[in-house]
């Protein structure tokens with residue numbers, strides 16, 4: 052039996068996943084539980100550490116535990132600082148795990164960890180390496196010289212808040228016209244819900260109930276059945292993504308551009324259209340050697356990336 056080397060934890064808004072990973076990055080076992088466990092942070096921590104300990108029992112202690120969180124994090128302190136989608140914030144998660152489990156833990160934002168996972172999953176990834184994840188929101192991870200690029204404040208990669216329409220839709224961040232407001236799952240849902248409310252998308256209306264925000268896959272299903280308003284919302288999403296990616300590609304001249312996330316999985320055409328937009332819209336020299344690929348790791352990217360970070364300690 053292969054030996055446990057590291058553990059990767061992905062703390063998401065609804066689910067927390069733990070992957071037990073061998074020295075070659077292979078998954079030996081996995082487990083998950085709802086993040087909003089009873090008992091607030093104390094209850095969550097208890098559940099998490101018992102999942103970790105159960106996974107270790109009988110085998111060697113891990114060389115490290117990598118934690119990816121859908122949150123603003125302090126990597127140096129190992130603290131989750133602010134997390135609008137989690138029920139807890141300002142918690143010293145690394146110190147608490149170390150105390151309970153007896154193995155060293157490191158922390159990273161989930162999008163950066165996912166990008167590092169995608170980077171590590173490729174044999175010879177061309178750099179700079181950009182991974183864009185289009186889910187409820189939109190985020191990017193940037194890898195340069197094998198390390199995550201954090202920027203001076205630690206906030207590099209917030210491509211979801213790059214403006215693509217100067218006077219456009221209001222974004223969750225308070226600004227107008229952000230990429231996320233058009234291409235993110237929540238943005239697509241808000242625009243689709245407005246179309247349903249005003250009777251402009253009866254086909255889509257038949258697929259959703261009550262106040263439900265239409266998901267990207269429902270909007271894609273309605274579009275494929277002939278709903279022109281749904282098709283228009285998705286075309287806008289692809290254009291918005293394309294515009295932001297042209298800027299990113301002209302700025303970084305990346306060697307690899309990875310596109311992933313729940314919205315891309317629900318509507319793969321989004322990645323194709325955005326890639327075409329980049330190839331036609333970016334400077335020819337900036338795209339000359341660019342490889343555009345889909346995510347290899349899917350929903351496991353952040354946990355696998357966190358495990359890789361724990362093994363390589365390249366997060367700093």
Ligand SMILES: [Zn+2]
Pocket residue numbers: 211212213222223224225226229231
């Ligand atoms: Zn924004």
